[in-house]
Amino acid sequence: MGLKILGTGLYLPEKVVTNEDYTKIVETSDEWIVKRTGMKERRITGEPTWVMAKKAAENALENAGLSPLDIDLILCTTVTSDYITPSLACIVQGAIGAKNAVAFDINAACAAFVYALDMAHMYLANGYKRILIISAEALSKITDYTDRSTCVLFGDAAGACIVTSSEKKFASALGTDGTGANTLFARRPLNDIPFVEQADPQSVDHFPDVNRPGVLYMNGREVYKFAVSAMSHALKDACEKFGTSPEELDLIVPHQANLRIIQSAAKELGLPLERFFVNIDKYGNTSSACIPVGLAQLDAAGKLIPGKKIGLVGFGAGLVYGGCVFEL
Ligand code: ACO
Secondary structure (H helix, E strand, O other), rough: OOOEEEEEEEEEEEEEEEEHHHHOOOOHHHHHHHHOOOOEEEOOOOOOOOHHHHHHHHHHHHHHHHHHOOOOOOEOOOOOOOOOOOHHHHHHEEEEEEOEEEEEOOOOOHHHHHHHHHHHHHHHHOOOOOEEEEEEEHHOOOOOOOOOHHHOEOOOOEEEEEEEOOOOOOEEEEEEEEHHHEEOOOOOOOOOOOOOOOOOOOHHHHHOOOOOOOOEEOHHHHHHHHHHHHHHHHHHHHHHHHHOHHEEEEEEEEOOOHHHHHHHHHHHHHHOOHHHHHOOHOOOEEEHHHHHHHHHHHHHOOOOOOOOEEEEEEEOOOEEEEEEEEEE
């Protein structure tokens, strides 16, 4: 059994932050950011994450021609939930009036949309009919705007996708390396326990804000190395399980963390860069929202063509990775 996309949606905040804007707050340049990341702009907002999620969900419902009452499961992914509890999914369920839906969150950082889709696939096999996945991230809330090595990377966005079962195939490959937990993390503002037990002292020296609660810490070089191998490994593995090869994929929507990571993964897979969807120049890294926002943009452009084979691939804090392949 596979899955079928019934509708996609997105929400991109209006406020644009350019590379030039960062030169006013940290020592950086447009040239460095473009050359090292491929990013030119991102969007940020002061809205709660659930408001962003609600807007993306309503957009997806409208595009699918469905009512909130048609949804029987809502899966939300976020690393910037407004509350420790309740979940983002419960708040959105109430806000859109999807009273027939069970709702809960999934935390798999930037790879979480792929994890949610994989979970949706299993729930569909168990009888659920229409599942709404929403990935909403307000990374500006956890960005350390004094750390030039991370603050230029992140933006806010929300993407949504409604899926149902289909006769077509679906395959996924997920993986976790928890020994890399200290390379990318954010402490809860309420949590007074510093994440130092596993932290590399060198990284602590290099990133002075490592112990400040509430903001994202990242050892960029370590995450970079993990990302390149995880991206190609996850896609190859998912293709193998599907019974195809990466060359057979018509389209790949990768996590948008760094253009160089996407280029390296394309090279490792022996695929042209044109096969990969890229919008990193406009929106930066919006964590788990990158992939569903990409899907919604492709959908709006009429590029999610039935019969085409698509690959999705993400990686992120955990460290985790996930790839999946399905026929549209
Ligand atoms: N402007 C100017 N110089 C900078 C900036 C900046 N914005 N940021 C870092 N530098 C400097 C560093 O201080 C360093 O200077 P030094 O040599 O004097 O120490 C130099 O540039 C090189 O630093 P590197 O860290 O080696 O730069 P690199 O080319 O690796 O790029 C980057 C850094 C963009 C962070 C890269 O490592 C990367 O993309 N890593 C992966 C990030 C990622 O994939 N994150 C995904 C998960 S995010 C999530 O889960 C929410």
